[in-house]
Amino acid sequence: MATVPMILPGQLAQSWIKRDHAHLSPSYSRAYPFVMDRGAGSEVWDVDGNRFIDMNAGIAVTSTGHSHPDVVQAIKDQVDRFLHMSGTDFYFDKMVLLAEKLNDIRPTKEEVYTFFTNSGAEAVEVAIKLARHHTGRQHFIGFLGGFHGRTMGALSFTASKAIYRKNFGPTMPGVLHIPYPNAYRPTLHSLPGEDYGDAVLDYLEHVIFAQMVSPNEVAGILIEPIQGEGGYVLPTPNFFPRLRELCTKHGIMLIADEVQSGMGRTGKWWAIENFGVEPDIITSAKGIASGMPLGAVIARKSVMNWRPGQQGSTFGGNPLSCAAGLATIDVIEREGLLQHTLDVGDYAMDVLNEMMQRHPTIGDVRGKGLMIGVEFVLDKAKKTVAHDHAENIVAKAFEKGALFLSCGKSSIRMSPALNISRHLMDEALAIFEDAITEAEAEL
Numbered sequence: 001m002a003t004v005p006m007i008l009p010g011q012l013a014q015s016w017i018k019r020d021h022a023h024l025s026p027s028y029s030r031a032y033p034f035v036m037d038r039g040a041g042s043e044v045w046d047v048d049g050n051r052f053i054d055m056n057a058g059i060a061v062t063s064t065g066h067s068h069p070d071v072v073q074a075i076k077d078q079v080d081r082f083l084h085m086s087g088t089d090f091y092f093d094k095m096v097l098l099a100e101k102l103n104d105i106r107p108t109k110e111e112v113y114t115f116f117t118n119s120g121a122e123a124v125e126v127a128i129k130l131a132r133h134h135t136g137r138q139h140f141i142g143f144l145g146g147f148h149g150r151t152m153g154a155l156s157f158t159a160s161k162a163i164y165r166k167n168f169g170p171t172m173p174g175v176l177h178i179p180y181p182n183a184y185r186p187t188l189h190s191l192p193g194e195d196y197g198d199a200v201l202d203y204l205e206h207v208i209f210a211q212m213v214s215p216n217e218v219a220g221i222l223i224e225p226i227q228g229e230g231g232y233v234l235p236t237p238n239f240f241p242r243l244r245e246l247c248t249k250h251g252i253m254l255i256a257d258e259v260q261s262g263m264g265r266t267g268k269w270w271a272i273e274n275f276g277v278e279p280d281i282i283t284s285a286k287g288i289a290s291g292m293p294l295g296a297v298i299a300r301k302s303v304m305n306w307r308p309g310q311q312g313s314t315f316g317g318n319p320l321s322c323a324a325g326l327a328t329i330d331v332i333e334r335e336g337l338l339q340h341t342l343d344v345g346d347y348a349m350d351v352l353n354e355m356m357q358r359h360p361t362i363g364d365v366r367g368k369g370l371m372i373g374v375e376f377v378l379d380k381a382k383k384t385v386a387h388d389h390a391e392n393i394v395a396k397a398f399e400k401g402a403l404f405l406s407c408g409k410s411s412i413r414m415s416p417a418l419n420i421s422r423h424l425m426d427e428a429l430a431i432f433e434d435a436i437t438e439a440e441a442e443l
């Protein structure tokens with residue numbers, strides 16, 4: 001059972017928060033006053049001894065749970081051998097082994113090469129450069145609601161909240177945004193019965209390609225197979241097959257940003273596999289090493305055709321991170337976590353769909369595997385955005401012993417570790433419903 005804390009934050013947490021605010025960048029946007037002391041699997045404890053169920057996994061990062069013993073052991077073994085030997089200039093076993101493993105689990109028929117980075121944003125930067133290098137073209141298409149990181153190139157694609165760009169422009173030129181195929185909140189008009197993805201791609205072909213940029217000047221289309229920060233939004237069924245066709249027809253790189261959706265989160269290694277198409281370039285990070293900093297750009301061998309010196313990184317593919325990455329993939333395979341993710345995810349979706357019938361403010365429940373979004377509205381028919389209400393639910397759930405995070409305009413995301421037990425999922429969902437009931441009473 002969750003320890004129900006008397007007052008949050010407790011005394012120790014309050015003191016750390018005060019010191020944090022005195023010395024850390026004010027740009028950090030903490031959702032609630034959780035000060036971590038330790039974690040095990042999907043449970044975490046704060047510095048005052050309060051226990052919480054972690055439904056975020058460090059924002060979809062600790063894919064095998066907090067401090068999985070096998071991941072910890074792999075890191076310890078590597079610590080005893082050596083900490084660093086820049087993969088840009090030297091060779092070492094773990095980097096090769098992990099690249100071989102990523103080739104084994106690739107979502108493409110063609111074999112892949114991997115370039116390792118330290119983070120998701122860095123992987124996106126590398127993917128942008130690779131697409132330009134391979135095609136010799138300059139322009140890109142991104143999606144409204146997309147999140148790809150905050151470095152200048154990645155930021156030029158990020159379009160989920162205006163605050164992320166405020167006062168930082170101009171960003172990298174050459175990126176045009178089109179709506180994401182979000183059927184719940186369509187930006188474009190579509191005909192009754194039409195797949196909304198077709199409306200989006202008609203707009204791309206007949207407006208953007210006809211009036212803004214010729215397709216043969218476009219290097220890449222960068223897309224999250226399932227939008228993360230933008231609201232845990234799934235594309236409509238026709239969208240990816242037709243997008244793939246368009247990319248192939250015009251020689252455009254289809255870049256799947258799998259930083260949040262990949263590494264088994266949807267019950268498949270890569271979320272794009274759910275939509276039956278192959279990407280040309282994949283970006284990965286977050287869950288790839290269960291919490292150690294690691295990113296990867298994985299591309300078809302014929303696409304990653306640059307030369308020595310054209311891309312490098314001192315720390316990218318650090319031996320400890322690669323050891324954690326290898327252990328992560330091993331745990332996911334050995335413990336059957338792809339299937340478990342589907343089983344617990346489907347179960348949670350059933351519970352949430354029932355919850356939606358009982359609650360006037362749950363507008364939509366969507367997801368694949370353990371990438372689940374619940375969108376809150378003030379009026380189901382009008383789909384009125386309920387931002388403050390969603391934040392209130394997150395705050396109340398925290399007070400009751402479960403960590404959730406919002407996303408999009410008024411959604412709450414669930415991205416727990418892939419090995420969360422059904423028992424903990426039940427406990428978290430019960431807390432979630434209690435929080436909703438209380439927040440609805442305050443409307």
Ligand code: PLP
Nearest residue numbers: 119120121147148149228259260
């Ligand atoms: N791409 C996606 C889809 C993300 O969700 C994120 C982070 O949330 C990033 C890129 C950026 O990753 P990082 O924060 O590791 O730079």
